Amino acid sequence: GDSVTQMEGPVTLSEEAFLTINCTYTATGYPSLFWYVQYPGEGLQLLLKATKADDKGSNKGFEATYRKETTSFHLEKGSVQVSDSAVYFCALSDYFGNEKLTFGTGTRLTIIP
């Protein structure tokens, strides 16, 4: 079945550092890939998405490229801020069984000033 594997956290970085959160996936069909973010005390919200191979999703300075050859969708940001502290979830939805979203375990990110 479909699955998503994220790098284990927690991740702690200094402000303005470069961020990478790794995500790899297994899917039987043609998945779309997503990053969701959960700020403290809130529900998840969509950060970015890519619906086909080689697409790059971007939002709020974050980027992720859909790499079919390595089955990966790593999240990157060039210069993180304290306000980026949150839990980040990688997710996929396959065109087979496409009404559902499968999530990774989440990576907690803390940015220190």
Add this chain to the structure above:
Amino acid sequence: NAGVTQTPKFRVLKTGQSMTLLCAQDMNHEYMYWYRQDPGMGLRLIHYSVGEGTTAKGEVPDGYNVSRLKKQNFLLGLESAAPSQTSVYFCASIQGLAVTGELFFGEGSRLTVL
């Protein structure tokens, strides 16, 4: 526009008690979902609905029941609560298919079963 609203936000139960979590969305979305979030396990799908009057099992449905009598509401029931059901529960909805769209989440309901 309230989006997705969950009630209650906090609840403490004793083992064997029953309760219902209510999810309401005002976006006229067809699809609705109940997830549970546990440390180290991410979000796991309990049940979902693809439209009014329909329900389907997700990854971890045992011990839960759901109903979607009205399009805007999706209820999650625990008939006989167990400590293993201590978790944070999230409801979500989407207009189209998850493969292309964006899920909108409620703020979560923290349930503790003693």
